[in-house]
Amino acid sequence: MKSDIGDRAGSAVVTPVPVPVPVPAAGPGPAGGPTTAPDPAEAVDWLACPGCGVLIYGKRFARDLRVCTDCGHHAAVTAPERIAQLADPDSTEFLAEPATLEDPLGFTDLRPYADRLREARRSTGLTDAVLCARVRIEGQPAVLAVLDFRFLGGSLGVAMGERLTLAAETAERLGLPLILVTSSGGARMQEGALALMQMAKTSQALAQLAGSGVLTISVIADPTYGGVAASFATLTDVIICEQGARLGFAGPRVIAETTGETLPPGFQRAEFLLAHGLVDAVVARSALRGTLAKLLSVAAVEAVSEATGEPPAGPAAAQDGRPAPGPAAEHDHWETVRLARHLGRPTTLDYARGLFDWFIELHGDRISGDCPAIVGGIGSLHGRPVLLVGHQKGHTTAELIARNFGRPTPDGYRKAARLMRLAARLGLPVLTLIDTQGAEPGVSAEEQGQAIAIAENIALMSGLPVPIIAVVTGEGGSGGALALGVADRVLALENSFYSVISPEGCAAILWRTSSAAQDAAAALGIGAKSLLRWGIADSVVPEPPGGAHADVTAALALLGGAVLDTLRVLDGLHPGDLVRLRRERFRSFGTRGPR
Numbered sequence: 114m115k116s117d118i119g120d121r122a123g124s125a126v127v128t129p130v131p132v133p134v135p136v137p138a139a140g141p142g143p144a145g146g147p148t149t150a151p152d153p154a155e156a157v158d159w160l161a162c163p164g165c166g167v168l169i170y171g172k173r174f175a176r177d178l179r180v181c182t183d184c185g186h187h188a189a190v191t192a193p194e195r196i197a198q199l200a201d202p203d204s205t206e207f208l209a210e211p212a213t214l215e216d217p218l219g220f221t222d223l224r225p226y227a228d229r230l231r232e233a234r235r236s237t238g239l240t241d242a243v244l245c246a247r248v249r250i251e252g253q254p255a256v257l258a259v260l261d262f263r264f265l266g267g268s269l270g271v272a273m274g275e276r277l278t279l280a281a282e283t284a285e286r287l288g289l290p291l292i293l294v295t296s297s298g299g300a301r302m303q304e305g306a307l308a309l310m311q312m313a314k315t316s317q318a319l320a321q322l323a324g325s326g327v328l329t330i331s332v333i334a335d336p337t338y339g340g341v342a343a344s345f346a347t348l349t350d351v352i353i354c355e356q357g358a359r360l361g362f363a364g365p366r367v368i369a370e371t372t373g374e375t376l377p378p379g380f381q382r383a384e385f386l387l388a389h390g391l392v393d394a395v396v397a398r399s400a401l402r403g404t405l406a407k408l409l410s411v412a413a414v415e416a417v418s419e420a421t422g423e424p425p426a427g428p429a430a431a432q433d434g435r436p437a438p439g440p441a442a443e444h445d446h447w448e449t450v451r452l453a454r455h456l457g458r459p460t461t462l463d464y465a466r467g468l469f470d471w472f473i474e475l476h477g478d479r480i481s482g483d484c485p486a487i488v489g490g491i492g493s494l495h496g497r498p499v500l501l502v503g504h505q506k507g508h509t510t511a512e513l514i515a516r517n518f519g520r521p522t523p524d525g526y527r528k529a530a531r532l533m534r535l536a537a538r539l540g541l542p543v544l545t546l547i548d549t550q551g552a553e554p555g556v557s558a559e560e561q562g563q564a565i566a567i568a569e570n571i572a573l574m575s576g577l578p579v580p581i582i583a584v585v586t587g588e589g590g591s592g593g594a595l596a597l598g599v600a601d602r603v604l605a606l607e608n609s610f611y612s613v614i615s616p617e618g619c620a621a622i623l624w625r626t627s628s629a630a631q632d633a634a635a636a637l638g639i640g641a642k643s644l645l646r647w648g649i650a651d652s653v654v655p656e657p658p659g660g661a662h663a664d665v666t667a668a669l670a671l672l673g674g675a676v677l678d679t680l681r682v683l684d685g686l687h688p689g690d691l692v693r694l695r696r697e698r699f700r701s702f703g704t705r706g707p708r
């Protein structure tokens with residue numbers, strides 16, 4: 114196992130001038146202080162930002178969490194500093210540090226490993242490269258484990274493996290979320306294959322937690338490489354990447370030297386990772402504590418809660434006391450198509466931002482990409498945590514192009530599946546918002562197994578042991594829609610439709626001209642009323658006069674009220690009954706007549 118810290122040691126752009134940059138192979142630098150000392154930045158009046166070179170007053174730099182306000186560079190922080198930044202004051206209780214094998218191989222390179230260990234302990238004040246503690250973050254309890262790069266490059270050896278495993282076991286025993294903050298060059302070479310085995314030991318500890326319903330979160334700090342990246346750091350429910358941080362298995366210098374290729378800009382950096390579907394979110398250090406607290410609050414909710422105790426903004430409220438419109442006044446079929454596609458209709462992200470108290474978008478399928486046409490995340494809907502997944506279109510041509518017109522690619526379905534599995538682990542209800550022309554007609558989507566991705570989502574949803582509410586908010590186009598549509602309750606907005614194929618597609622195939630789309634729309638019975646008749650939709654959510662785009666605020670409130678009402682109905686059902694009834698619901702299609 115290579116302990117590869119990439120180009121860190123060579124570039125000297127990571128840490129402020131007064132703090133030595135330790136290199137695992139050479140041991141820590143000569144001038145590090147004990148961890149109980151004040152922030153190193155405070156020890157000097159001025160220091161140069163490693164990102165832009167501007168001079169920063171030391172105390173201000175510490176106050177800014179060691180982030181340069183000029184260029185945004187996130188400088189390294191030690192484990193004690195990180196805990197102090199994240200945890201509520203006086204909330205930290207350090208976990209015991211049990212003895213493990215010391216220098217199991219009696220290893221010596223240019224210096225005996227025993228000497229390097231002694232030196233690292235002296236210079237950092239730590240006993241190894243991880244600190245584990247019980248903490249509270251904005252009042253929310255958690256177990257927190259933080260790696261310290263100063264200690265032999267944050268390398269994973271037997272001590273770290275044992276402590277992380279104990280931290281995971283503590284989290285499971287206490288039912289507390291586990292947060293890992295990583296910065297590491299990889300496994301510790303001086304401990305040989307025993308260090309390699311710590312990857313398995315920590316990975317199985319995380320796997321055990323995944324089965325227990327305890328929320329796990331990684332915070333990737335710069336740099337996280339090698340055996341740490343390929344084990345516990347990336348096995349968590351949510352992977353947050355600190356702004357600018359690098360994550361990878363092999364370091365960029367090794368890759369460039371091995372392949373002779375020029376690496377793409379930003380290779381292995383946070384934004385690159387996000388675009389490639391490998392991390393959930395990129396978060397600035399200043400926002401980290403608040404983001405973690407929100408996610409922890411979700412884990413803290415065991416069952417249904419109505420945090421505010423106020424009635425939701427339902428249809429009646431949105432209509433100023435007037436009764437809600439009755440279900441589905443029968444529109445002209447083509448008028449329904451036109452309204453369902455209106456560019457002003459609220460999108461999934463509009464609902465997320467306007468309907469939820471807060472919403473954290475989670476990205477990526479952790480395999481190949483982050484489809485922009487499906488968005489998802491965790492939010493608080495009138496005080497109760499909900500996992501939201503939906504198709505995403507846009508209001509302008511530029512947005513539509515950026516979102517591929519709401520046509521998902523396979524990584525979109527896989528992202529949705531990943532998030533729905535997370536909901537199942539955490540016991541969160543799932544809300545899906547359907548608005549797509551359909552699946553992506555493209556070569557690469559087929560190469561990546563589009564049909565399989567859709568089929569797997571349908572199967573996954575049919576067995577998910579949490580309430581699922583699907584809402585057709587606009588166009589419900591074929592398999593691309595159904596991949597988010599297998600739910601306990603399906604709601605349809607008044608001006609939405611759900612169809613086996615678009616009217617144009619149907620016309621082109623059966624009428625042999627897409628100009629017959631209006632005829633096709635009528636023949637297909639496009640419209641919410643038809644969905645109700647056949648039981649494909651359980652209820653119709655009214656829209657404001659003129660359509661959802663005419664009064665977006667009212668449209669959001671109407672949907673919010675309908676979703677909360679439906680959630681209350683489903684709340685009383687045992688997971689086994691939910692799945693049984695959901696399967697019966699879909700089992701019956703084609704054997705019963707219209708309502």
Ligand SMILES: [Zn+2]
Nearest residue numbers: 162165181184
């Ligand atoms: Zn700077």
